[in-house]
Amino acid sequence: MNKILKASSTAVTEAIASLKQGGVVMLPTDTVYGLAVHPGFPEAVDRLYAMKDRPRSMNLPIMVANVTDMETLGVDINAPTHRLLNSEYVPGALTVAIGFTDKPKVDWLTGRDEVAIRIPDDEHLLAILRATGPLLVTSANASGEDTPTEVAAILEQLHLAPDVAIDGGTIPTIPSTLVNCRMNPPVIEREGVIPATDLAPYLK
Known part of the structure; x- marks a missing residue:
């Protein structure tokens, strides 16, 4: 572990610098604490998997700052996805699983048929994403374990230490x-912060 920083503009600057140099950053999101890496650094991605002891067969979710960044990945924003992205829940605690168009994928998505992608509703995290571009971001916990609500407990649970940790205080674990917008009609595969009943009008 190099640094533990309180959530602030300084912490955002440090996180951006670390990610752009191939670091692993632990940070608060609008749902749970997460671990983030820049996809352009395969060794960083390897470290993140080792940190969580996560099977390589389990792909990592993606976070982006806006729909434009999402489109650069070559994803297929079909009609249900479009409705959800234009709903009151984006940015926010809504992740969509979507496929790809026929256009070539970026190198780091080679071999994947779909991605789970989200635009978070957290200004510090959005500032990081605007500076770095799309990031691989997964919950900050050992694989198969619940995500702790505080930084100290997370660091005790992980198998390796991140390069930078941003302490945003106690964060709920929802x-x-x-x-999944590849299904017709779309299917809610995990009910989290947003209740299924609230999303029903967008999934018809």
Whole structure:
């Protein structure tokens, strides 16, 4: 561990610098604490998997700052996805699983048929994403364990230490709601912060 920083503009600057140099950053999101890496650094991605002891067969979710950044990944923003992205829940605790268009993928998405992607509703995190571009971000916990609510407990649980940790205080452990938009009609695969009943009008 190099640094533990209180959530602030200084911490955002430090996180951006670390991510752009291939670091692993632990940070608060609008749902749970997360671990973030820049996808352009394969060794950083390897460290993140080792940190969580996460099977490589489990792909990492993606966070972006806006829909434009999402489109650069070559994803297929179909009609249900479009409705959800234009809903009151984006930015926010809504993750969509979507496929790809026929256009070539970016190198780090080679071999993937779909991605789970989210635009978070957290100004510090959005500032980081605007500076770095899309990031791989997963919950800050050892694989198969619950995500702790505080930084100290997370660091005790992880198998390796991140390069930078941003302490945003106590954060609840309710994940985002995940909707698979490759299905017709879309299917809620995980009910989290946003209740399924609230999303029903967008999934018809």
